[in-house]
Amino acid sequence: MSRSTIGILVNGVTGRMGYRQHLVRSLLAIREQGGLLLRDGTRLWPEPFLVGRSETKLREIADRHGLTNWSTDLASALARPDVQIYFDAQVTSEREKALRAAIDAGKHIYTEKPLAGDLAAAVDLARRADAAGIKHGVVQDKLFLPGLRKLDRLVRSGFFGRILSIRGEFGYWVFEGDWQPAQRPSWNYRSADGGGITTDMFPHWHYVLEQIFGRVRTVTAHVTTHIDRRWDETGAEYQATADDAAYGIFELDDGIVAQINSSWAVRVHRDELVEFQVDGTQGSAVAGLRECRIQHRAATPRPVWNPDLPSTDDFRAGWQTVPDNEEFDNGFKAQWELFLRHVAEGAPYSWDLWAGARGVQLAEAGLRSAREGRRITLEELSR
Template structure:
């Protein structure tokens, strides 16, 4: 059996998401388990080189996790033939430039979403990677959350009968920064820096809806900036110019109606930070990040409306948990393993930059719907190289 080491350029992993999900819980975890096993019994071990602008932070991060390679010089990392994969989790406004440089250097591309600040740029990046013959992928982690994987299992089994509607609730209260420090970076709330919950979350809803429920035909969305002023990392007040909440309705080509509320200005009174309720003719389910519960047609109680007496029902008790039946790994790590297998062993992989472009398209259409206060149809997105 052969062990393949593959150099991975990790640009922007000093940020919250890059450090926790991609470096520690994915790449470091893969290295600690001895790599990724291929179908032929060989093993792939990622060898990361950390890239960023803060030298002291890179050195500290590398030392903390047994990584020997780091640099503030991206061009130097790209020039090294040992590094075959370029990963980008920088802020959105910097991502396209990094990907373009990596494509020019002949590196396979894996990146966070959104892949660019606009649809035209996102499609161009996909075309450049395709023309160069490079393998490419975009993070679509929520497909591998245990709760949504259980939900997919129910869909594939025919549990719901005909699916009628989907209700998605996402969000939590992000502190303003005055009496308690905000738990998200301040750029998230500045439109000029690529912030906003629509551009952040609608690319997620794009792939979740598409892979679980069907193709989106049209969108109606209204956004809001509920908290107009916040305090940044230095304790200075700034004006929030980006949306911190969005309320969307999606009509699918198969007739399913999906409603998705996303907010950083909502206090949580539900089972999880994300819940997805699916209602069908034969049964219903509510999935969170890890758990999923169901209520079949034959177990549906008869609800009675009577506001004159205390509610006699405990509605939550009428649902059953979907069993685990398998071991669920970290969603980001699962996708990293898939992409490594794709690069080294050419295993199938379809979550590419073109899929990422679809997410940006949905965000742009949602913003257009909000601005024009109307339903907007979703046209098909095409990569000219593969059209």
């Protein structure tokens, strides 16, 4: 069986997401399975080229995994003819400039979100990529999670009847960093460095809502910084200037209303770190990262409000678990394989930079809604 190598610049590999999910659990995992089998029988072999700012960290990662290509010079790496794809998992503030350079170098683009710091820049990147004739995609990993795959299956089967509403809860307590280390890097909480939960999470909620339920038409949001003092990786106290909680109401096609709360200042009292409850005329579902439970109209109990007596109903017991019915691979790896097929075979691929730009549009509109105290309508983006 023949093998074809495809060179991939991985920028931001020293970060947690770039290293764990994209390098180890995606690209190296594809190599461990013998490469990606293409339609013509060829095995596509991803060859990562690591790029970053720390020579020490890059060398250590490369040595750990038997990789030989790494550099701190992005320009020279982009000039290599044996590199076909540029992937970006850097901090948001560094992404736009690097993506522009990669597009100018004629590389195919695959990138983490958000695509850019503002809508104008995101749209410009998408237009430049189209004009360059390159393949391009943005990570939309939550669509590939088992819980949301099951939820999508329910929608496509017509289980819900007419969908009425969606309620999402996401978040957990991120320690301030004084007496326990924070679970997230300090730049997340500084607006000057591109931090903020609205910029981070609204692009996620956009593609979940758009791809599974329908186009997002309007947003009404309230954002805030609940914890204004934190401690960085060196133990130094700093002022948290970025929002750490965002509360949004989204109106979708067909009158569907979605409410999603996102917070890094909330303690978890739910089965998973993110959960979506979908209610329809014929049934309801609660989906998390992995599990999904349903209650059909015919099996819905008839509770009666009476605060004077203790409730004897076990409401959770009335929900049925949705079976897997298939094997679910790592979501990041699954999307990497689809993008590689898109580049190598021209296979269909819908999660392009325009999808990423629409996510940036929602985040920008959410922040504007919070500033102005009103509902914002999302206009269709012009190509």
